[in-house]
Amino acid sequence: MKSDSPLFLVAQDLTLFCICVNVQSQPASLAAEDISTNSNGPKQDSLFDDDPEDLFAEATEEVSLDSPERDVLLSDGPSPAITPITPPTSVITPRIGHTHDDMFTHSSFDEIEEEEGGDSFDIHISVSDPEKVGDGMNAYMAYKVTTKTSISLFKRNEFAVKRRFSDFLGLHSKLASKYLHIGYIVPPAPEKSIVGMTKVKVGKEDQSSNEFVEKRRSALERYLMRTVKHPILLKDPDVLQFLESSELPRAVSTQALSSAGLLRMVNKAADAVNKMTIKMNESDAWFEEKQQHFENLDVQLRKLHTSVESLVCHRKELSVNTAQFAKSAAMLGNSEDHTALSRALSQLAEVEEKIDQLHQDQANADFYLFSELLGDYVRLLTAVKGVFDHRMKTWQKWQDSQMLLQKKREAEAKLQFTNKPDKLQQAKDEIKELEGKVQQGERDFEQISKTIRKEVSRFEKERVKDFKTIIIKYLESLVQTQQQLIKYWEAFLPEAKAIS
Amino acid sequence: ERMCIGRHIRFSVDTSRFPNLRSVSVDLNHDASLLIDIPDALCERDKVKFTVHTKTTLSSFQKPDFSVPRQHEDFIWLHDTLVETEDYAGLIIPPAPPKPDFDSPRDKMHKLGEGEATMTKEEYTKMKQELEAEYLAVFKKTVQVHEIFLQRLSSHPVLSKDRNFQIFLEYDQDLSVRRKNAKEMFGGFFKNMVKSADEVLISGVKEVDDFFEQEKTFLLDYYSKIKDSTAKAEKMTRAHKNIADDYIHISATLNSLAADDMTANKNLNIILSLQKVEGRVASDQDLKLTELLRYYMRDIQAAKDLLYRRARALADYENSNKALDKARLKSKDIPQAEEHQRQCLQKFDKLSESGKKELTSFKGRRVVAFRKNFIEMAELEIKHAKNSVALLQGCIELLKSN
Numbered sequence: 001m002k003s004d005s006p007l008f009l010v011a012q013d014l015t016l017f018c019i020c021v022n023v024q025s026q027p028a029s030l031a032a033e034d035i036s037t038n039s040n041g042p043k044q045d046s047l048f049d050d051d052p053e054d055l056f057a058e059a060t061e062e063v064s065l066d067s068p069e070r071d072v073l074l075s076d077g078p079s080p081a082i083t084p085i086t087p088p089t090s091v092i093t094p095r096i097g098h099t100h101d102d103m104f105t106h107s108s109f110d111e112i113e114e115e116e117g118g119d120s121f122d123i124h125i126s127v128s129d130p131e132k133v134g135d136g137m138n139a140y141m142a143y144k145v146t147t148k149t150s151i152s153l154f155k156r157n158e159f160a161v162k163r164r165f166s167d168f169l170g171l172h173s174k175l176a177s178k179y180l181h182i183g184y185i186v187p188p189a190p191e192k193s194i195v196g197m198t199k200v201k202v203g204k205e206d207q208s209s210n211e212f213v214e215k216r217r218s219a220l221e222r223y224l225m226r227t228v229k230h231p232i233l234l235k236d237p238d239v240l241q242f243l244e245s246s247e248l249p250r251a252v253s254t255q256a257l258s259s260a261g262l263l264r265m266v267n268k269a270a271d272a273v274n275k276m277t278i279k280m281n282e283s284d285a286w287f288e289e290k291q292q293h294f295e296n297l298d299v300q301l302r303k304l305h306t307s308v309e310s311l312v313c314h315r316k317e318l319s320v321n322t323a324q325f326a327k328s329a330a331m332l333g334n335s336e337d338h339t340a341l342s343r344a345l346s347q348l349a350e351v352e353e354k355i356d357q358l359h360q361d362q363a364n365a366d367f368y369l370f371s372e373l374l375g376d377y378v379r380l381l382t383a384v385k386g387v388f389d390h391r392m393k394t395w396q397k398w399q400d401s402q403m404l405l406q407k408k409r410e411a412e413a414k415l416q417f418t419n420k421p422d423k424l425q426q427a428k429d430e431i432k433e434l435e436g437k438v439q440q441g442e443r444d445f446e447q448i449s450k451t452i453r454k455e456v457s458r459f460e461k462e463r464v465k466d467f468k469t470i471i472i473k474y475l476e477s478l479v480q481t482q483q484q485l486i487k488y489w490e491a492f493l494p495e496a497k498a499i500s
Numbered sequence: 501e502r503m504c505i506g507r508h509i510r511f512s513v514d515t516s517r518f519p520n521l522r523s524v525s526v527d528l529n530h531d532a533s534l535l536i537d538i539p540d541a542l543c544e545r546d547k548v549k550f551t552v553h554t555k556t557t558l559s560s561f562q563k564p565d566f567s568v569p570r571q572h573e574d575f576i577w578l579h580d581t582l583v584e585t586e587d588y589a590g591l592i593i594p595p596a597p598p599k600p601d602f603d604s605p606r607d608k609m610h611k612l613g614e615g616e617a618t619m620t621k622e623e624y625t626k627m628k629q630e631l632e633a634e635y636l637a638v639f640k641k642t643v644q645v646h647e648i649f650l651q652r653l654s655s656h657p658v659l660s661k662d663r664n665f666q667i668f669l670e671y672d673q674d675l676s677v678r679r680k681n682a683k684e685m686f687g688g689f690f691k692n693m694v695k696s697a698d699e700v701l702i703s704g705v706k707e708v709d710d711f712f713e714q715e716k717t718f719l720l721d722y723y724s725k726i727k728d729s730t731a732k733a734e735k736m737t738r739a740h741k742n743i744a745d746d747y748i749h750i751s752a753t754l755n756s757l758a759a760d761d762m763t764a765n766k767n768l769n770i771i772l773s774l775q776k777v778e779g780r781v782a783s784d785q786d787l788k789l790t791e792l793l794r795y796y797m798r799d800i801q802a803a804k805d806l807l808y809r810r811a812r813a814l815a816d817y818e819n820s821n822k823a824l825d826k827a828r829l830k831s832k833d834i835p836q837a838e839e840h841q842r843q844c845l846q847k848f849d850k851l852s853e854s855g856k857k858e859l860t861s862f863k864g865r866r867v868v869a870f871r872k873n874f875i876e877m878a879e880l881e882i883k884h885a886k887n888s889v890a891l892l893q894g895c896i897e898l899l900k901s902n
Contacts, residue, residue, distance in 0.1 A: 297757075304753040311746040318739035325732040332725040337718050341867050344874060472899050475770065479892045485885040489878045496874035499867060 123149035123228050125243070127221040130213050132200065133164075139201045140164045141213060143220060147243045153235060159244060165192075167248055168220055174238045175227070180383070181390045182444075183451035185459055186233065187226040188379045190219035218368055222376060229462065284449070290456055291388055298381045305374035312366045319359035326352035340499045347495040351488050358481050358488075365477035373470045377463065384459065391448045398441030405434040524795040524869055528651040533557045536654050536669070538647040539567075543639055548572060548600045550646055554669045560661075561670060572599055574668065574675045575646055581664045582653075589809045589847075590854030591659065592862055594652035595798035600642040605634040623752035630748065630779070637783055641791065648795075708814075709852065715859055716807055723800045730793040737790050740782035747775035770895040777888050781881070788877035796866055803862055810851045817844040 129144040146160040172189035179186050196212040224243075228234045242248065326349045333345030412427040529535055535555040542549045553567040579596035582588055609631050616624050650669075653659045668675070707713040751771035820841040827837035 300753055300757050304750065304757070307746055307749040307753060311743060311750065314739055314742040314746055318736065318743060321732065321735040321739050325729065325736050328725070328729040328732045332722070332729050335718070335722045335725045337714075337722075338863060338867050341870055344870070348874065468899060472896055475892050475896050475899075478774070479889055479896070482885040482888040482892070486882055486889070489881040489885070493875065493878040493882070496871060496878055499871040499874070 121229065123147065123151055123234070125221065125224045125228060127217050127224065130217055137198075137201055140166075141197075141200060141216075143217060145224065145243065151234075153240065155244065161243065161246055161248075163242070163248065165190075165197075165216070165220070166250070167242065168223065170248075170250075171227075171238060171242045172223075175233060175236060178236070178238075179233070180386055181393075183387045183390065183448040183455060184230070184232060185380070185383050185387055185455045187223060187230070188383055190216060190223055191379075215368075215372075218372065219376075222372070226376075226380075230458075286453070287388070287391070287449070291385075294381055294384055294388075298378065298385075301374055301378050301381065305371065305378060308366065308371045308374060312363055312371055315359055315363035315366055319356050319363060322352050322356035322359060326350070326356060344495050344499050347492055351492045354488055355485065358484055362477065362481045365474060365481075369470050369474045369477065373466070377466075380459075384456070387448075387452055387455065391445070391452055394441070394445050394448050398438065398445050401434060401437045401441045405431065405438050408434055524792050524873070525648050525652060525865065527865075527868070528648065528655050531655065534654045534660055536647070536650045538643055538650075541639070541643045543600075548639070548642060550643065552650065552669060560666065563670075566670065566672075568669065568672055570668070570675065572597070572642075572646070575649060577675065578664060578668045579649070582659065582662060583805070585662070588659065588662075589813070590806070590851040590858070591656070592799070592802045592806050592858045593659075594649055594656075595795075595802045597642070597645045597649045598798075600638070602635065602638055605631055605638060608634070619749075620752050620756060622755060623749060626748045626752065627745070630745065633779075637786075641787075645795070711856060712807070712810070712852070715803075719800060719804050719807060723797070723804060726793055726797045726800060730790065730797050733785070733790040733793055737782050737786045740778060740785065744775050744778040744782060747771050747778060751775065770891060773891045774888065777884050777891070781884050784877065784880045784884070788873045788880065792869065792873045796869070799862070799866070803859060806855050806858060810848070810855050813844065813848040813851050817841070817848045820844040 124147070126146045126148075127143050128146065131142045131144075133140055133142045142162045142164050144160055145163050146158070147154065148158045150157060169189050169192070172186070175186045193212070193216075196209070196216070199209040200213060227239060228243075233239055329345055329352060330349035333342050333349060336342040336345055408427060408431050412424070412431060415424045415427050418424075529537065533556060537553050538550050539553050540551050542551075548571070550570050550572075551567050552570050553565075554561070555565050557564065575597055579593065582593050609628075612624070612627055612631060619627070653662070653665055659665065707716060754771060820837070820843075824834075824837040824841045827834045
C-alpha cells in the first residue's frame with residue numbers, strides 16, 4: 001500500500017490540514033485511529049521525521065486548539081486519513097463529498113474558486129486607534145483591528161480585537177510556513193523598523209514618530225486586506241483566530257519569517273538550486289516566461305518606486321518653500337507703504353500659506369496611495385519569486401528520489417545474485433517505499449505547478465485591479481488639489497484687481 | 501526658432517512672440533518719437549548678441565529706422581556712464597540688466613549626460629527637451645530684461661536725450677573700443693564707491709525733509725524684505741520644476757510597464773500631461789512672481805543709490821558750511837567758500853527736487869507693475885489648474901469606464 005504523506009495531500013484543503021496537524025500534536029484516540037488504518041503504521045511517523053525541512057513541526061506548536069470549529073471536526077466520525085472531513089464553512093460543505101475521488105485534480109479548490117467568483121467579496125478590515133501600551137523599552141503599540149463582513153465563515157458581522165505588531169508578524173510567519181512551499185503567494189508582512197519603534201517607545205511625540213505610526217498602521221491594514229482577499233488564506237484558522245480571538249498567544253518566533261528573512265530564505269533556495277548539477281528540464285515554457293516577466297516587473301516597479309519617492313520628497317520641499325515664501329511675502333506686505341498693495345501682498349501670503357498645506361496633503365497622497373502601493377508590490381514580488389523557487393526545490397526533491405530509486409534498483413539487481421534473502425527483502429521494501437516517494441514527488445511537483453499557475457493568474461488580476469483602484473484614487477486626489485487651487489486663486493484675483 | 505543643441509548652443513528667437521516679461525515695467529515704449537525693441541538675438545557659446553532696433557522721428561538721429569548688434573557688456577557700459585554722469589545724480593538710473601546666465605541649464609545638461617546610462621531612451625530625450633526649453637527660457641528672459649532697460653531709458657524725459665544713449669543706439673561699429681576707453685577714464689571707481697557702505701551713509705545723515713526720511717526708512721527695509729522674497733520665490737519655482745522632472749521619470753517607467761499592463765498604458769499620457777502643466781506653472785510663476793520681485797529688488801537698489809547720492813550731496817553741503825565758517829573765522833578765502841557752499845546747496849536742492857519726483861513716480865510704477873503681474877499670475881494659475889482638472893477627470897472617466 002502506498003504510504004501517503006497526508007501532510008501534502010491535505011495541505012491543499014486547509015481544513016483537512018488542520019485535522020492532520022492536530023492529529024500530530026494531540027495524543028487522542030483520533031490520532032490512533034488515523035494511524036492504525038495505515039498499514040505502514042510506524043513508518044508514518046518516520047515520514048514526518050524524515051523530512052528535514054518539515055516546517056510543520058514548528059507550525060504545530062503555534063496552532064491553537066481552542067477554535068470551536070475544530071472541536072466539531074475532531075468529534076466527527078473518523079475515516080481513513082484521506083477522506084475529507086466536513087469543513088466549517090457552509091460555502092464548501094455541499095461540494096466536499098465529491099472531492100475524495102479526485103484529490104489530485106483538486107477540484108475542491110477549483111470549486112472554491114468558482115464559488116468565490118460568484119460571491120461578492122464582502123469583508124472589510126480596518127486597523128485603527130494606535131495606542132501606546134507600557135513604558136520604556138518594553139512599550140509597544142496596540143492597534144485595533146476591526147472586521148466588517150457578511151461572510152458566514154465568521155461568527156459575527158462586525159467585531160474588533162487588539163493586536164500588536166509582532167502578532168501580525170506571527171500571523172505571516174504561520175501562513176508562510178504553511179503555504180509558501182506549496183505554491184501559494186502569501187502576502188509579506190510590513191517591515192520591522194528598530195529606529196522607528198525606538199522613537200515611539202522612548203515617547204517622542206513629534207511629527208516624525210506620528211508619521212511612523214501612521215505609516216505602519218496603514219501598512220498593517222493593507223497587509224490584512226491583501227491576506228483576506230486570498231480565498232484560501234481567508235479560511236485559514238490562524239487568520240480567523242487573528243481577526244476574531246480576543247486573546248492571542250504571543251508570537252515568539254517572529255524572527256523566523258520577516259520579509260527580509262523571507263528574502264534571505266528565497267535567495268538561499270535559489271542559490272542551492274543554482275548549485276545543482278542537474279538543471280531542471282524546463283519543458284513548461286510558461287514558467288520560464290512568467291519568471292522573466294516577474295523579473296522585469298520587479299525592476300520596473302523598483303524604478304517607479306524610486307521616482308515616486310523622489311516626487312514625494314520634492315512635493316514636501318515645495319510645501320516647505322511655499323510656507324517660507326508666504327512668511328516672506330507677509331513681511332514684504334508689512335513693509336510696503338502703499339496701502340492697497342500692502343493688503344494684496346498680505347492676501348498673497350495667506351493664499352500661499354493655504355497652498356503650502358495643499359502641497360503637504362498632496363505629498364501624503366503621493367506617499368500613502370502611490371509610493372506605498374509600489375513598495376507593497378516590490379515586497380509581494382519577493383513572495384512570488386519564492387513560490388517559483390519552491391517549485392524548483394520540489395522538482396529537485398522528486399529528481400533526487402528518482403535517482404535514489406535507480407540506485408536502489410541497481411543495488412537490488414546485484415543482490416539477486418547473492419544469497420542474502422534478508423537483505424534482498426529489505427532492498428525490495430526500500431524500493432517499494434521509494435517508488436511511493438517518487439510518485440508522491442511527481443504529484444507534488446504537478447500540484448505546485450498547478451497551484452502556481454492559478455496563483456499567478458489571481459495575482460496578476462489582483463495587481464491590475466489594485467493598481468487601477470489606487471491610481472484612480474490618486475488621480476482624484478490630484479483633482480481635489482487642483483480644484484482647491486482654483487478656489488484660492490479665484491479668491492485672490494479680486495484682491496489683485498483692487499490695487500489702485 | 502532655430503536650435504542646434506550640442507556642446508555649442510546656437511539659437512535665435514523672434515522675441516515679439518513672447519511678451520511675458522514685459523509686464524514688469526508697464527507703459528514703456530509708447531512714445532512714437534523714439535521706439536526701441538530687440539526683435540531678435542543670437543546665442544552662441546553662451547555669448548548673446550542682441551539686435552537693437554530703433555525707430556525714431558527725432559532729428560538728432562541720422563536715420564529714422566536702423567538696427568545695430570550689441571553685446572551685454574555694451575549695455576553695462578551705457579549704464580555705468582549714466583550713473584557716473586553728475587547731471588543725472590538726481591534720477592533713478594534704470595538698473596543694469598544682469599549678465600546672461602546659462603550656468604544652471606548648462607550644469608543640468610552636463611549631469612544629464614553623465615546619467616544617460618541609467619535612463620531609458622525616452623526618458624533621456626524628454627529630459628533633454630526640458631533642458632533645451634530651460635535654455636530657451638533663460639535666453640528669452642535675458643533678451644527681455646535688456647530690452648526693458650533700453651525702453652526705460654527711451655521713456656525717460658531726461659535720459660532719452662543722453663548722448664551716450666544715442667551712440668549706443670546708433671553707432672554702427674563695434675562699441676568695444678569706446679568701452680575700453682571709458683573704463684580707463686573712470687576706472688569703475690565711482691561705481692564701487694556707490695556700492696559700498698551706502699547704507700551706513702544713508703542712515704547716518706540727519707534728514708531735514710519728512711518725505712525723504714520716510715522714503716529712507718521704507719526703502720532700506722523694503723529692500724531687505726524683497727531680496728528675501730525673491731530668494732524664497734526662486735526656491736518655490738525650483739521645487740515645481742523638480743516635480744515636473746519627476747513626472748518625466750515616472751511616465752517613462754510607466755511606459756516600460758505599459759507592454760505588460762493595460763492600466764499603465766492609459767496613465768502614461770496623463771502623467772506626461774501633468775508634467776507639461778507643472779512645467780508651465782513653474783515657468784509662469786517664475787516670470788510673474790520671481791522675476792517681478794527680482795526686477796524691483798534691482799530697481800529699489802537704484803532708488804537707494806539715488807538716496808545715497810543725495811545723502812552725499814547733503815554731507816558735502818554740511819561740510820561746505822563748516823568750511824565757510826572756518827573761512828570766516830580765519831578771514832581767508834571767504835568768497836571761494838561762499839561760492840562752494842552755494843554750489844553745494846544748489847546741487848543738493850536740485851537732487852532733492854528731482855529725487856522727490858523720481859521716487860514718487862517710482863512708487864506709482866511699482867504699484868502698477870505688481871498689480872498687473874499679480875492679476876496675470878492668478879489668471880494663469882487658474883487656467884493651469886482648470887486644465888489639469890479637465891485632463892485628470894478625463895483620465896479618471898476612461899479608467900472607470902473599463
